[in-house]
Amino acid sequence: MTFEQHAQSFGAAADAYEHGRPGYPDEVAAGLVPDGARLVVDVGAGTGKFTRTLVGRAAEVVAVEPDRAMRERLTAVLPGVRALDGTGEAIPLPDGSADAVTFAQAWHWVDPARGAVEVARVLRPGGVLGLVWNVRDETRPWSQRLGALMRQPESRVMDYGAPVVGAPFDDGEYERFHWAHEQERSAFLDMVASRSYVIVRPPAERTALLDAVQRLLDVDPDTAGRDTVPVEYTTHVHRYVRP
Numbered sequence: 001m002t003f004e005q006h007a008q009s010f011g012a013a014a015d016a017y018e019h020g021r022p023g024y025p026d027e028v029a030a031g032l033v034p035d036g037a038r039l040v041v042d043v044g045a046g047t048g049k050f051t052r053t054l055v056g057r058a059a060e061v062v063a064v065e066p067d068r069a070m071r072e073r074l075t076a077v078l079p080g081v082r083a084l085d086g087t088g089e090a091i092p093l094p095d096g097s098a099d100a101v102t103f104a105q106a107w108h109w110v111d112p113a114r115g116a117v118e119v120a121r122v123l124r125p126g127g128v129l130g131l132v133w134n135v136r137d138e139t140r141p142w143s144q145r146l147g148a149l150m151r152q153p154e155s156r157v158m159d160y161g162a163p164v165v166g167a168p169f170d171d172g173e174y175e176r177f178h179w180a181h182e183q184e185r186s187a188f189l190d191m192v193a194s195r196s197y198v199i200v201r202p203p204a205e206r207t208a209l210l211d212a213v214q215r216l217l218d219v220d221p222d223t224a225g226r227d228t229v230p231v232e233y234t235t236h237v238h239r240y241v242r243p
Contacts, residue, residue, distance in 0.1 A: 014069040018047040020190025022181040028237050029053040032130035037099035043088050044106025048074040088115040096124045104132040116166030120242055129240040133160045137232035142220040149212050160236040169240040177235040188229040
């Protein structure tokens with residue numbers, strides 16, 4: 001499967017994405033939105049998992065998402081948020097109009113040089129670019145086994161502590177937040193099912209993977225007999241200021 005096929009796959013699993021993907025610690029949005037912000041733009045917003053943490057922190061929050069099914073799901077969850085068709089390389093907003101532009105679980109789908117130029121166009125001077133990733137902690141034996149099941153030879157390896165960002169964004173600030181997300185088993189399975197490298201698999205392979213994940217939950221001492229699954233995350237946050 002090509003990079004583009006992976007990037008464009010999420011609409012096929014919009015409901016699973018909304019049900020299974022975790023949210024974000026409140027501290028993340030608090031650190032990215034400047035005081036008195038008028039407009040904050042969440043790009044690659046998906047179903048609005050991060051967008052909802054921005055609501056109330058600015059006079060207006062706009063979501064930008066290229067996939068129609070994901071936009072429709074976002075609008076159903078957040079009817080007060082304007083959702084626009086666009087990408088990190090083509091944000092449909094005027095020059096200098098935003099106080100902050102965020103990408104949660106999304107910057108790795110963007111061309112970093114073109115995306116940085118486009119974000120700089122949309123931001124006012126002194127505005128903030130925020131890059132955010134939730135990454136599962138795989139230090140526990142059961143989560144290591146989960147990672148081994150889900151990992152594919154073609155999976156992209158990325159250093160979430162040092163993303164590639166083009167000019168004019170230099171010398172960003174970096175923070176990490178460690179937290180746990182307790183979710184029902186069905187939501188956990190939807191989290192797995194909403195990954196691009198799972199969505200694009202043939203149906204038989206996708207079913208076999210989800211069956212293997214269920215067997216892992218049934219037999220591992222950390223998860224067996226539990227109604228919920230304790231998933232530990234590290235949220236990586238990068239904050240850049242437009243010069």
